[in-house]
Amino acid sequence: MYFGHISNVNNNGFPDAINIALAYLKNTDFDTLPAGCYEIKERLIFAQVLDLETKPKSEILPEVHRRYLDVQYLHSGQERIGIAPDLGNNQIAQAYNAERDILFYQDAENESELIMRKGNFAIFFPEDIHRPACIDQQSSNIRKVVVKIAISEI
Known part of the structure; x- marks a missing residue:
């Protein structure tokens, strides 16, 4: 996992595919772009523009992906994201869905x-x-962009 701010990115530390994603995030006007899915490099690198309302942590299942990594960018609002290493000790809530590339755990x-x-x-x-998309202080509307990068691109 890596955490940063879009205004202060050291491009020398990332593979090209992540630099492509970060450049897209930095150079796209998300105030005018409608929510939806946008291909950056076919289905190998694509962006999901999401308008969400944050929810209590207890209402959101922790997730992992197998074929893609996520670059999650918060364009507006505030949120908390729960994070943990996947050590194989968590009870599965929803089995891996290959079409959506997602597995949900009961807890982390x-x-x-x-x-x-x-x-x-x-x-x-x-x-x-x-x-x-967990609540930080109070529920709020957020706009976030998730750039999905196929692991094969790394």
């Missing part, structure tokens, strides 16, 4: 939290459990 052992503010991004690899 030794979970910590990221506090996300406008401009923050976090990169989640397949070994990183994450529980996005």
Whole structure:
């Protein structure tokens, strides 16, 4: 997992595919772009623009992906994201869905939290459990962009 701010990115530390994703996040006007899915490099790198309302942590299942990593960018609002390493000790709530590339756990052992503010991004690899869109202080509407990068691109 990596955490940072879009205004302060060291491109020398990332593979090209992640640099492509970060450049897209930095250079796209998400105030005018409708929610939806946008291909950056076919289905190998694509963005999901999401308008969400944060919810209590207890209402959101922790998740992992196997074929893609997530670059989650908070464009507006505030949220908390639960994070934990996937050590194989968590009870599965919903089995892996290959079409959606997602597995949900009932809970996440030794979970910590990221506090996300406008401009923050976090990169989640397949070994990183994450529980996005949790309330930070009070429920709020957020706009976030999730760039999905096929592991084969790394």
